[in-house]
Amino acid sequence: MVAFEAVTKRFGGSGGQPGFTALDGIDFSVPRGAITGIIGRSGAGKSTLIRLVNGLERVSSGRVLVDGVEVGGLSETALRDLRRRVGMIFQHFNLLSSRTAFDNVALPLEIAGLDARAIREKVAPLLDLVGLGDKANSYPSELSGGQKQRVGIARALATSPKLLLSDEATSALDPETTHSILELLKRINAELGLTVLLITHEMEVVKTIATDVAVIDRGRIVEAGRTFDIFTMPRHETTRALLSSSLGVKLPEWVRSGLQPQPLAGGRVMVRLIFFGETAFQPLTARLVSEIGPGVNIMAGTIDEIAGEPFGSLVVSYASDPAVLERAARFYAETGLTTEVLGYVA
Incomplete structure (x- = not known):
């Protein structure tokens, strides 16, 4: 579904200076229909990696392919079309405070030019799917953190994407709410056949939801495979360090x-x-x-x-x-x- 081929991303650099290399020779694939987690320390390159998928950032070299289409070679018009097929949910929800839950979910459909009837037929089932059918007329200020994230998920699904990107989507939530959001994402993945690519620093999130995982360290993928295999027998020291407090037993x-x-x-x-x-x-x-x-x-x-x-x-x-x-x-x-x-x- 998503392939990174020798991807390098650099920021800055002028006057002969090399700048900062955020990603360095990434080769990695996201299986279709899977829930794939990207884990790593702060500053490891996770957010940069996911922003390359929908063209919010452009590669310095290499290729990113989504469903066989090279993102870096798209025109602005083609890129907008791609983004309608790639949903995204965020850590801080990014809802418009002046719009109700219904209107926030409807926003991408309005931008796409759907009429009011088509929007109603699309938004109502999505609110039901995320368990907020009774909150359609509520504003973000009237919703809990978990409910806001559910609105964000419904909005991300509005354009019927084949791929859902999650950027630390549960980091601002308490453990109980996090669990409910993860269960929702698992159900959406199963019922809609949606491919999910999520980045997180929370090992519990990956352990609970991800079928596959990649570990990124200093801009490189140092380990990747089935979540169970990576978590039970980590080979790289970075993976072992990340998992040390969340898996197995701790001796005094x-x-x-x-x-x-x-x-x-x-x-x-x-x-x-x-x-x-x-x-x-x-x-x-x-x-x-x-x-x-x-x-x-x-x-x-x-x-x-x-x-x-x-x-x-x-x-x-x-x-x-x-x-x-x-x-x-x-x-x-x-x-x-x-x-x-x-x-x-x-």
Whole structure:
């Protein structure tokens, strides 16, 4: 649906100065019908990336294609037509305070030249879709933050887009309202077959809604793939840092500070066990104890859901005696259990 091909975007630069490179050689595709999240730290290039999709910014080099059409090669007229097929919702809603909810949703249809009857036939069902059929005549000042965002979503859908862009759309909302907006976006994606591309710094948002994810750092895509795969086995240090506070288990500082990279005589190894797929529903911890002996301590654990799939994480410790480590390694290989050695303690 959307493809970035060797995309670079620079700002400024004159008199021989190179300026600032916001995006540097981006190669990345957004699957049709998927909900794809772009995550990264502030200033990583997320907003610039999404603004290239609807032509609010132009590439310095490379190509951005939407449904096979190169955005950078469009005339102003063709670009306006593209924007009618690409909806966008914003962090701060961008509603007109002087217009009712109905009139805010109707605005893009008025610009497109539809008559009053066609507008009514389009807007009323959209307000019903987002759960605001009874708020048609309310002004933004009379609506809650979540209701304002629902109006923004309905407005973005008014021109029947095939692609919906979300720029930190839940960042200004409380957790309960965020959840309801995410559920709405998931339902719209499923019912309308809409491709959704969202940027956010909230890992919980991506974990809840996105089927695919890309991690951007200093203008480069450093990791991309299925959300479940990226979240359960992050490979890049930036991804691990972003996920550190939102996924898996956290050990107390006194435990973490005592971990050593090499085995200690008479010490113990600390191992993170990762459960997903078939292993999520098997009594593997009990079998581990049976295999290597009763000296297994459970240090911490959690169970979660990522993109609709179960995921569990358990930290255990046991003797780092070579014979015990060999039995444990054999058990992990036989069961297919994913593990990560966190370190060794006395």
